[in-house]
Amino acid sequence: MSAEIVIYVVSDSAGDTGEIVVRAAVAQFHPVYADIRRAPFVQDEGTIEKVLDKAKAEKAVILYTLVIPGLRDYMARRAAEEGVAAIDVLGPLIGSLESQTGIKARQEPGLNHVLDADYFRKVDAVEFAVKYDDAKDTTGVMKADIVLVGVSRTSKTPLSMYLAHKKFKVANVPLVPELRLPPELFKLPKHRIVGLTIGTHYLNIIRKERLKALGLPDNAPYATTERIERELAYADDVMQRLGCVVIDVSNRAVEETASLIMECVRGNGLSRGE
Known part of the structure; x- marks a missing residue:
């Protein structure tokens, strides 16, 4: 029997990266159906709060690709406080790259969408x-x-x-x-x-x-x-x-x-x- 899970993809850019990750993961759980809901171009804590409220009410999972450290830290803290499952896709990788290269991340959303x-x-x-x-x-x-x-x-x-x-x-x-x-x-x-x-x-x-x-x-x-x-x-x-x-x-x-x-x-x- 098929099952359904709601997943919010939260991003300070378009959210393409997060959705690709979600679809790749959900494919391993066929016939589970993922209702993927994007929250793109997030720029403030208020928007994060609204997503958290919805996710908590629906027992949904949040996957976020936030490159702005303040927003990323806020999401992690508030999701833990509200008991909402939230997965940080970019944070650990960005931290590791900064450590390995000695270079500070640019912290600019949407750089992978350069109009080339x-x-x-x-x-x-x-x-x-x-x-x-x-x-x-x-x-x-x-x-x-x-x-x-x-x-x-x-x-x-x-x-x-x-x-x-x-x-x-x-x-x-x-x-x-x-x-x-x-x-x-x-x-x-x-x-x-x-x-x-x-x-x-x-x-x-x-x-x-x-x-x-x-x-x-x-x-x-x-x-x-x-x-x-x-x-x-x-x-x-x-x-x-x-x-x-x-x-x-x-x-x-x-x-x-x-x-x-x-x-x-x-x-x-x-x-x-x-």
Whole structure:
């Protein structure tokens, strides 16, 4: 049975680092679901107090990446006083680096977000993933570094966004028997396409949970075994025609699947933005 934990990511910058750490850790506890709530650009003790109040009421965990020493010390002290589990990600490392190098930390939030060429490539890739998600605009198929294909609920969108943060431009195409495939798909080199498949049992559970989340009965045709088997058979046929690599996402975290995709892509000599 799945469980849920609320985790507040508190940062005096955007909070990207903290969220990445949380997701990497939670992936080790599948099927635990983490409700990650960011508190970014924290600049005062009052904001910390508000987060502590919420976390205490919800029995949540706080993970913080505060580089300003005063805020970091305040969070540690007040969390201990309130009995809230709070994890300091950067403090111990910054202290060790200061000790080893003899150099005082700059104590400036957001230095890892310097607006360099790398940053803008990431922004472009994220915008690309949003624009060409779910084949809303099929022209993206020919422009993408990677095209993901698969039936509904095989993590195409989360994977597109994750890979975008690795600076890959990703488009994804849903495989639905009733929908016409974009002809552009068959013009692509097969090494630019990755097929996503999943076990019938896993997909049945995921789709039922999705229907429940939408307030719909879980016995709708979308989640029936018969419908799922039909879709997967259709998807398998399409992937064979495309000649693409196929990855089974059953019981795999997004990060693990993304790592496999990047291995495949790099193994074929494709780098970001080619």
